[in-house]
Amino acid sequence: MAKLQDILQWCNQTLKTGEFKDYAPNGLQIEGKQEVRKVLCAVTASQDAVDAAIDQGADLLLVHHGYFWKGEAYPITGMRGKRIKSLIQHDISLVAYHLPLDSHPVLGNNAAIADLLELENLEALDPEEKHPIGNTGYLKQAMTPESFKSFVSERLLFDAIHLPAEKTLIQKVGFCTGGAQDFIGKAAQQNCDAYISGEVSERTFYEAKELGVHYFACGHHATERYGVQRLAKAVSEQFNIEYSYFELNNPI
Template identity: 80%
Template sequence: MAQLSEIIQWCDTTLKAHEFKDYAPNGLQIEGRHEVKKILCAVTASQSAIEAAISAGADLLLVHHGYFWKGEAYPITGMRGRRIKSLIQNDISLVGYHLPLDSHPTLGNNAAIADILELEKIEALDPTERNPIGNIGYLKNAMTPEAFKAYVSERLGFDALHLPAQKNTIQKVGFCTGGAQDYIAKAAALDCDAYISGEVSERTFYEAEELNVHYYACGHHATERYGVQRLAKAISEQFNIEYSYFELNNPI
C-alpha cells in the first residue's frame, strides 16, 4: 500500500513533468482513494479501460492519454462525462503522463521502441530540446526498405504502412511514437534513412518521397503500449504494490 500523493510526487520527479509544455495536464487528473493498493495501466482512459480498472479492483488508472486536452470543450458531458462519472463513483484516481512519458530515457515510449528494435547509439532527433521527444538510432546491420518493414511489423505487432523513398538501404533511423508524422522533416535534416511514428497524414506520402526518407507508420496505439507498462512496473517496484496492464488493441 502507498499514499497517492507519494506516488504522484515520485512520478512527477522521475519524469521531470514540470519541465514540459504539454497539451494536457500531467500527473493527477482525477483524485480517488488516498491509499493505493493496485494500479491498472492502459494507453488511453477509455470507458473500456475504466471498466477494467473497476473489475480489477484498482485504486489508480495510469494512462498515457488522459483528459482535459487543450481545445476541448469545458462542460463535462456526454462521453467524457460518463467516463469521469465512472471514475468518481468508484473512487478511482486517473493519472496521466503524455510528453514526459514519451521522452523519458528508460521508461519512455521512445526508449522502449529503441530497445524492441535493437537500435544503437541513441541520439536526440532535435538536439535543441531540453528533454528530446524523438530520437535517432542505428541498426546493427543495414536492411532493405522491404526487410525493414517486415522487421518493424513483427517486432511491434502491427502491419506497418511503408511510404517509400529512393534510398536502397536503411541503417540510420529516426523515431517518435504516436502522432509525430511531421517530425519526418527533422529526420531528413539529420540524414536519416527512415523515420518511424504511429500515425500518417496524406501529406506524408509526398514528404517521404521528396525528403528521401522512408516513412513507416506503425500505429499510434501500437507504438505507445510500452511507456505506461514500464512506468507502472517502476511504481510497483518503488512502492511494493500490484499492477496490471489492460490491452484494447486499437488498430489506429
C-alpha cells in the same frame, strides 16, 4: 499499500513533469482513494479501461492519454462525462503522463521502441530540445526497405504502412511515437534513411518521397503501449504494490 501523494511525487520527479509544456495536465487528473493497493495501466483512459479498473478493483488508473486536452470543450458531458462519472463513483484516481512519458530515456515510449528495434548510438531527433521527444539510432546491420518493414511489423505487432523513398538500404532510423508524422522533416535534417511514427497523413506520402526518407507508420497505440507499462512496473517496484496492464488493441 502506498499513499497516492507519494506515488504522484515520485512519478512527477522521475518524469520531470514541471519541465514540459504539454497539451494536457500531467499527473493527477481525477482524485480518488488516498491509499493505493493496485494500479491498472492502459494507453488511453477509454471507457473500456475505466471498466477494467473497476472490475479489477484498481485504486489508480495510470494512462498515457488522459483527459482535459487543450482546445476541448469545458463541460463534462457525453462520452467524457460518463468516463469521469464512472471513476468518481468508484473512487478511482486517474493519473496521466503524456510528453514526459514519451521523452523519458528509460521508461519512455521512445526508449522502448529503441530497445525493441535494437537501435544503437541513440541521439536526439532535435538536438535543440531540452528533453527530446524523438530520437535517432542505428540498426546493427543495414536492411532493405522491404526487410525493415517486416522487421518493425514483427517487433511492434503492427502491420506497418510503408511510404517509400529512393534509398535502397536503411541503417540510420529516426523515430517518435504517436502522432509525430510531421517530424519526418527533422529526420531528413539528421540524414536518416527511415523515420518511424504512429500515424500517417496524406501529405506524408509526398514528404517521404521528396525528402528521401522512408516512412513507416506503425500505429499510434502500438508505438505507445510500452511506456505506461514500464512506468507502472517501476511504481509497483518502488512502492511494493500490484499492477496490471489493460490492452485494447486499437488499429490506428
